Amino acid sequence: MAIPLETDPTLDLTVCDREPIHIPGAIQPHGLLLVAAAGGEHQVLAGAGAIEARLAADWQGRRLSDLLGQDVAPLLDHLPGGLDTVGQLPVEGIGERFVATLHRTGTHLLVELEPVADEPTSVATTLGWLDAVAGSFERAADLQTLYDRAASAFRRLTGFDRVMIYRFLDDDAGQVVAEDRDPALETFRNHRFPASDIPRQARALYVRNRTRVIPTIDYDPAPLRPAGFAQLDLSDIAVRHVSPVHLQYLRNMGVEASASISIVKDGLLWGLVACHHNGPRRLPPDVRSTGATLASGLARQIRAKEEAAAYRERLALRVAEDSVVPRLNSEEPLRAAIVAVKDELCAMLHADGFAMIAGDQVERFGRCPDDDVLVGIARWVRERGGEPIATHELGALLPIARGHEQTASGLLAVPLHEEDAILLWLRAETIETIEWAGNPHKSVAVEPGAMLTPRASFAVYTETVSGRSQRWTLEQIEAGHRLRRRFHEARQHLQVRILNREYHRALAEKDALLAQKDVLMKEVNHRVQNSLQLVASFLRLQAKTANSTVVADHLAEAQARLAAVALVHRRLYRDDQVESVDLSRYIEELIADMRVSLGAEWGRHIKLDLAPVLVPTDRAVNIGLILTELVINATKYAYGGAAGPVVIALEQHGGKLRLIVADDGRGKGDGEGFGSRMMDAMVQRLSGIIEFGDNAPGLRAIMTAPIAEV
Structure with a gap:
């Protein structure tokens, strides 16, 4: 839609996002x-x-x-x-x-x-065709082959001159990942389109209405009559009048008719099947239904292949780790042990260079910047708390790295407990050439208050992006965490063997100290849990003696919040990785506790659908408190105090998680109590958003937040 403007910095560029396209009249x-x-x-x-x-x-x-x-x-x-x-x-x-x-x-x-046509395609023919196409999707060796086969299948189905598989990127821009077209047309394959081309409210309607067709852009809209119905919400109507801005956008592209079929994966808009035609063309309802069914199958195949690729990567990393860690059990110093496996360490994470910094001493392999730059990077990592760090744009975070993008644009830093050492995996700059369908940065001169118009040019605009490396995958970052732990364990085992051979008595004393430490840790954990239980007991007794039902309810809610915090503490003591928590296991245990406190009737109605998501511990506490508030609200308001179905779901989409609490009741509370204010504060602390929608019937609360701190 609109292009960024430079002529008037006060001009509101979000007008397209607010256009009421759902009430065209x-x-x-x-x-x-x-x-x-x-x-x-x-x-x-x-x-x-x-x-x-x-x-x-x-x-x-x-x-x-x-x-x-x-x-x-x-x-x-x-x-x-x-x-x-x-x-x-x-x-x-x-x-x-x-x-x-x-x-x-x-x-x-x-x-x-x-x-509709006089002779629509028979159901048997349609089902047979869908089955054949679904089989070809399943046999696709990789995602790109799947995209290409999907573009060809949708073009055969629709008969349009051009069919594109259009995927939304993390910044809401779109990229054409596959295309099937009339050979006489220029290609849009691999071209990107700015996020402003499809406004926010249009993306929301694409999830609600999975198919959309414009048989011709040159038409006179038929108004609702009588005029009193002009403000009627037509969100679900397929023949709804199209925004004039979008019609002009299509004219500028040279398109006479268009259609779109949404690709919705896990309830989110993954992309579109975008169809263009050089002349008027209809897409009958039965064909649209077939297209929607095929798009659902495509979304399932995309998800399956993405999960299979992630599993293969995790498996390959595990194999590489298993070949590296045993070689660290030799009795040579840590520096020599790591030098012995430098090539494997560099190759397993697909790095261009690898370095180990212990104090001011540097061991470097492959493509690395100078030693003083490596020492500066290591000092910066220590100043940030000594936790693993991953970035594909180091120069934007660390001034000393600027000018060294050819060797250190990407960094995965893993501090080790031993010898104050830090391992650095480095990736060289990857010059990326992006082809845009039109210049996304071109200014449009308009007078203040004038109506924004869509861009007129879709000529190929090439943009070169530098200073960035290939991104580290979540699996590679997790492998860095595991290596840190396994390096520590390997050196501990080595130290134990050396002490066992040379200082038997010292080893016995050390074992005694370790045992004492473990006892102390158990005692500390026991006392913390006792303290939390004591506070919970006081709250419970106070609730029983409270004369006010409101006060008793508030104390009961405080018990639930306290239980959420106590559960994280117990998980930290049990788990070997204190910096993160498996959120799905945490939620299962939290809901198990809530089932006990809410009673057997509520316990039977609470259903879970949780995907495993690894989150930092401090974020897990906030998420647990948010979930506690949402469940409390459901039990208080959804069914008027009676028990009823409550569904809790946890999903992961790239670097974000989505927590869903849905009921079939009759609404929510006033949203002005302490719990609501606390929940809003927790959501803001997570840099997330929470949305409440109609669950038809009931309320559906969706909290979306980054997995890692922004």
């Missing part, structure tokens, strides 16, 4: 729209399109069932739970046939009618 003229009352006999109140010429002359005020030629009440009464749409109803018009889709929204029924 009109439809595309190839279809019809009827608006009927949701209750009673479903009297038709308003409509749009050439209804008199194509469906019935005296349509306004009639019963909806009479106009459609069939009774719609049984269909609406037997909709599956949580659904408000039923479609594919055949309707005979004046000289043509339609397929009707009914949408139940608020106090109205919206009925959209689209013309």
Whole structure:
């Protein structure tokens, strides 16, 4: 949509993100729209399109069932739970046939009618074709092959001149990862499009409406009549009028007709199947349904192949670790032991250079900057707390690294406990050439207050990005954490063997000290747990003696919050990795405790769907408190104090996690209590966002936050 402006820094560039595209007040003229009352006999109140010429002359005020030629009440009464749409109803018009889709929204029924071919493809033929394409998706060797096969399959299905598989990137920009087109057309393959081309509210509608078609961009919109219905929400209507800005955008691209099919993976918009045609072209409802089904299968295959690739990488890293760590058990000094496996250490993380810094002494291998730069990097790592650090853009964080991008643009630093040593894996700068469909930085001169217009040029614009290396994967960063622990364990074992041979008595004393330390740690843990239990007991006794029900409820909520903190402490004592916690296991134990406190009736209704996510310990505490508040709110407000279904889900999407708490009740609290304020503060501390939506019925709370601290 809009391009960044430089002429007026006060101009609001988010206008496209706020355009009310869900209430256009009109439809595309190839279809019809009827608006009927949701209750009673479903009297038709308003409509749009050439209804008199194509469906019935005296349509306004009639019963909806009479106009459609069939009774719609049984269909609406037997909709599956949580659904408000039923479609594919055949309707005979004046000289043509339609397929009707009914949408139940608020106090109205919206009925959209689209013309269909006289001889639609049979169900058996469609299922056979889908099965064959799904088989080809499964046999794809890698993701790129899958994308290419998907582009070809969707072009065969739709018949459009150009079909692109368009993937959203982390910054909401998009990239065409595959394309099937008429050879006479120029290619958009691998081209990127700025995030502003698809505004935020449009991306939200792509999740809600999985298919969208514009048979021709040159049309006169058919307004809703009477005019009092112009502000009706048409979010679910496929024939909804298109934003004039988007129509101009398509004209600027030289496109006459377009269609899009959403690729939704794990409930999030992964990308689009974008279809363009050089002339008018319709996409019948049955073809759109087939496309939506195929896109769902494509999303599942994308997820499966991404998970398989991550598993293979983890397995390869484990094999590399197992070949390196045993060689560190020799009785030579740490420096000599690491020098002996330098090539394997460098290769296992696909680094261009590797260095070990102990004090001011440097051992370097491969492509590395000068020793003084390496010492400066090691000093910087120590100043940041001595924890592992990973970055693909070191020059942006550390001034001393600027000017050395050719050898040290990427850094994975792993401090070791022994000899104050630090291991550095270095990656050279990767010059990336990005092809944009048009200049994303070009200024557009407009007067303040003037309407923004879409960009007019889609000519290839090449941008070169430097100062960055290839990104470290999450699996590689986890391997760095494991190496640190395994190096420590290997050197400990070596030290034990040496002391056992040369200083038997000293080893016995050391073992006694270690045992005493373990006893002390157990005692410390025992006392901390006792203290937390004591506080919880005081709260419980105070709640029982409180005269006020409100005070008792507040004390009960405080017990739940205290339990969330205590659980993290117990997990830290049990686990060998104190800097992080498996959030799924933590949530399972937290909910197990809450089931006990809430009672057996609530315990049977709480369901979990948790993916394993490794998070820093301090973030786990905040997430546990947020989850506690959300569950407390559900038990208090969803069912009026009675027990009812509550679903808790945990998902990971790249570098972010998503925590979902959903119920089937009747709403939420006022959001102004202490718990709500505390929850908002916890979400802000996580640099996350929390959204509340309609679970149809009930409330669906979604908290999204980065896994690591931003």
